[in-house]
Amino acid sequence: MHIPDGFIPLWQTGIYYIITIIALYFALNWAKENLDEKRVPLMAVLAAFIFAIQAMNIPIPWGTSGHMLGAALVAIVFGSPWAAVLVLAVVLTVQGFFFGDGGITALGANILDMGVIAGFTGFGVFKALQKLNLWVAIFLAGWASIFVASLAVAIELALAGTFPYDLGLIFMGLYHAIIGIAEGAITVVAILAIQRVRPDLLHWNKTKSDSEVDK
Amino acid sequence: MKAKDKKFVIGGLIIAIIIAILAPFLASSDPDGLESAAEKILLIEETEPMFEAPLPDYLVPALGESPLGGAISIVIGTIIAFLAMVGLATTARWFKSNSDDS
Numbered sequence A: 001m002h003i004p005d006g007f008i009p010l011w012q013t014g015i016y017y018i019i020t021i022i023a024l025y026f027a028l029n030w031a032k033e034n035l036d037e038k039r040v041p042l043m044a045v046l047a048a049f050i051f052a053i054q055a056m057n058i059p060i061p062w063g064t065s066g067h068m069l070g071a072a073l074v075a076i077v078f079g080s081p082w083a084a085v086l087v088l089a090v091v092l093t094v095q096g097f098f099f100g101d102g103g104i105t106a107l108g109a110n111i112l113d114m115g116v117i118a119g120f121t122g123f124g125v126f127k128a129l130q131k132l133n134l135w136v137a138i139f140l141a142g143w144a145s146i147f148v149a150s151l152a153v154a155i156e157l158a159l160a161g162t163f164p165y166d167l168g169l170i171f172m173g174l175y176h177a178i179i180g181i182a183e184g185a186i187t188v189v190a191i192l193a194i195q196r197v198r199p200d201l202l203h204w205n206k207t208k209s210d211s212e213v214d215k
Numbered sequence B: 001m002k003a004k005d006k007k008f009v010i011g012g013l014i015i016a017i018i019i020a021i022l023a024p025f026l027a028s029s030d031p032d033g034l035e036s037a038a039e040k041i042l043l044i045e046e047t048e049p050m051f052e053a054p055l056p057d058y059l060v061p062a063l064g065e066s067p068l069g070g071a072i073s074i075v076i077g078t079i080i081a082f083l084a085m086v087g088l089a090t091t092a093r094w095f096k097s098n099s100d101d102s
Helices: A010-034 A039-054 A071-078 A081-099 A107-129 A134-159 A165-197 A203-214 B003-026 B033-041 B067-101
Strands: A058-060 A064-066
Touching: A010 A081, A010 A107, A010 A134, A010 B067, A039 A071, A039 A081, A039 B003, A039 B067, A058 A165, A064 A165, A064 B033, A071 A081, A071 A107, A071 A134, A071 A165, A071 A203, A081 A107, A081 B067, A107 A134, A134 A165, A134 B033, A165 B033, B003 B067
Parallel strands: none
Antiparallel strands: A058 A064
């Protein structure tokens, strides 16, 4: 759902840039306080994984395809949506500048949708449902993150006069409700894999493992 | 870096690079959700990108539309994303250690 150049008028892209820069300020502050020696490599591996998996478009019906975003994954692993903002900002900037995926003028909007909105939605759903069932919460966090982000894109493009409101919300929502199943499933698999090889890297194991392993 | 962190990074990067190599062979080339919606309901004229990327559409221009070019460019992107994230995260931590010193 990378918005290309020309879909949003420049003055509106400026507003999205400003919101994104404010979010990045908070995300960098979070990183400053919370990243330790072993979480920098974890974050970098997740950035590499998300870059690669975003190139893996999965077919869905109606001659359409989609890929996961990864924001919910990062937010859950790090226990903070700010981590997702940072990782997606890096991935989307590399995609925009090196591969022409997502317009440079739309980069602020793309980070806002796929980093900030997807990250906070995924993290919120995870937190709300975590106590009911951990893995169901992770799956639904992944699903909701991309679904809500796609609705945000539809609203931005409607404000831009590029999509009609109703059809934009219907098509974007419908496509991404289906892509969300893949997002949820891959999020679960990735966290299961980390839980298996390095449970101490998962935020919800942090206090326990830090006393055992690090100190 | 501790040995087990190094192992995690190497293992994680290998998985990412395997996905990157396979992506152009396995991925669907159908338009994605936004492109597909745009094909149906776009109210405006599409325009050219503001800026010409060095590897547009995850292809190496010299290799044309071959999946090999796709694999090469996605592997390059995966490594750039990894290094950029190390750079940004390390910079953020560097500010922390500086403010601790003062």
